[in-house]
Amino acid sequence: MKGRPRSIERKTAEHLTAYFATIGASPIYRVPVIGRTGPDLDVNEVGLVIDVKSRLEIPVKYMKEAVTSDGELLGVPLWNIDVLLWNTLNDLICQIDKPSKIVRDYYWHMEEWTVKNSPGDISAIVLHRPKMPTGKSKLFIHQSNLEKLKCRIQTIKSLQSQAPI
Numbered sequence: 352m353k354g355r356p357r358s359i360e361r362k363t364a365e366h367l368t369a370y371f372a373t374i375g376a377s378p379i380y381r382v383p384v385i386g387r388t389g390p391d392l393d394v395n396e397v398g399l400v401i402d403v404k405s406r407l408e409i410p411v412k413y414m415k416e417a418v419t420s421d422g423e424l425l426g427v428p429l430w431n432i433d434v435l436l437w438n439t440l441n442d443l444i445c446q447i448d449k450p451s452k453i454v455r456d457y458y459w460h461m462e463e464w465t466v467k468n469s470p471g472d473i474s475a476i477v478l479h480r481p482k483m484p485t486g487k488s489k490l491f492i493h494q495s496n497l498e499k500l501k502c503r504i505q506t507i508k509s510l511q512s513q514a515p516i
Contacts, residue, residue, distance in 0.1 A: 424455065
């Protein structure tokens with residue numbers, strides 16, 4: 352069996368690092384280990400524990416450019432992560448009619464690892480389909496973690512704005 356290309360993990364890390372730089376957070380990098388069950392990217396002060404999945408089996412309905420929700424997971428395109436901070440977020444959500452067992456299994460596997468190895472952090476998955484531009488990949492978190500993520504991002508932003516020049 353041929354090994355999976357890891358370039359999407361590196362590109363996702365680069366994309367997230369670019370966003371994190373705008374809020375004053377540290378960069379993140381691909382964890383260069385194959386065959387582990389933990390995250391594909393390291394964790395910075397934002398606390399996202401991320402597993403990147405690039406598979407044809409990911410349902411296309413999860414890959415819409417809009418903010419999407421399957422009732423449990425909330426997804427935003429990598430190019431538009433800041434939308435999570437908007438007060439009008441609930442008005443923008445496009446509901447996915449039938450949740451995918453595959454996607455939820457990906458998420459709950461990461462959540463299980465996070466609870467055991469990195470409690471207090473936020474489990475996330477990045478979904479990507481082969482040949483798709485990285486920016487159109489989607490970051491998914493559990494809806495119950497939205498406020499925690501918003502709080503962390505806003506705290507980092509406020510610390511950045513208070514830093515001496």
